[in-house]
Amino acid sequence: MMDMARHILIVDDDALMRRSVSLHLEQNGYRAGTAATAEDALALARRDRPDLILLDIGLPGMDGLQAIRHFQRDMDDVPVIFVTARRRELDTILGLEMGADDYITKPFNLDILLAHVKAILRRAERGATGQPPPDALIVGDLHIDPAAHEVTIDGRPIALTAKEFAVLHTLALDAGKVVSTEDILSRVWGAEFMGEPQVVYVNIRWLREKIETDPNQPRRIINVRGVGYKLIPNTPPG
Template sequence: MNKHLLLVEDDDAIAQALGLHLEQAGFRLHREADGRHAMAAIDRQRWDLVLLDLMLPGADGWEVCRHLRERHADVPVIMLTARSAEAHRVLGLELGADDYLAKPFSMLELVARIRALFRRIEQLSAASPASHALRFGPFRLDTVRRELLRDDQAVPLTLREFDLLHFLLKHPGRPFSRGELLQRVWGAGFDGYEHTVNSHINRLRSRIEDDPREPRRVVTVWGVGYRFDLEPAP
């Protein structure tokens, strides 16, 4: 697979175990044990995926995640969190993390989650040419480059924001509950929170709505969830 991963983890024993299993799975791995050093590594190059512990010296995982999103919005992020820190996981997901695993976790499960994220990207890129570009209003969603353009100007999206918009665009006019969106976009194995969908919807609205407070494309269907309107009401 030859993907180059950045591991941000201050626990030497966990980092050593992760390095062994991930390299055996065919990934290249670079580790940083400090949040400030991790941000410098993000500035130096683009990584294929970031594995991010939240409790770090120097700068915490939330600050590292913000820094990454400002520079590389679409790089996948998997958070590594303490099992009891539910509020931490929620905040990390709301900042744009794509998945999380609670410690202690199975190394096989981690490898499976990483491969699942890469498969989502590859499946979209391998879609039929007719589905490579989806248009609405002044926007064009390019599934090969995995980018959203507005009048030929790139609009930054995280991996999950891109997947959510792509899914809604493929089903215009159909309302989906938050639970359905979690299953269809995040995946059946994602043990997430329905209000995580709300956070991603709000960020998506800030990218594509003229007035996110009065959305006309990603609209709320009261008592159900959300719907995407290709032809918004005036």
């Protein structure tokens, strides 16, 4: 039924992109809204709350990085997928605490985009089920509390993005064991993202910036070349 269709808001200044993406989403059972600017998108979202936002970074006027702050203020539980045409922006998207749930780079295959959309919506649905969170995990002086979504090192709070937290939690569940890059991808981003290991590499790098004493010589998150990563107990002196 149309009134039950999930609402996707597409924000892109490329008219052809808006038309092709909205048509593909509608053909697959979604309800698509479009806007050419962030300002128009914000006005539309306030009138008709979306279930997910596809947000281009390179918008005229207010860009996507600025717009996501407004979306977070007005509707902080609506997932956002950043869209970018410039690979050099990926570190900004993945590393800074922008609050986006995912990203995709132009040009992209419409079926790949659809897989991203489905994965994020499934994750959002799982988060709304009200299932009880798992117990807190302790790895050396590192304390991970999924219920509060908090991480501390020796009692000191560490601010992590949602994806950084998910990667760290995945490693902590198998602390002391090697977790393959593919397994991290599957457990954090979903099987649809297999073949995109760069998202793991970037999030590991930014995690190390936040939890390692010396990110260039990591002692907590260890790379096992050709296999994956291992989280080990670590209690730095002092």
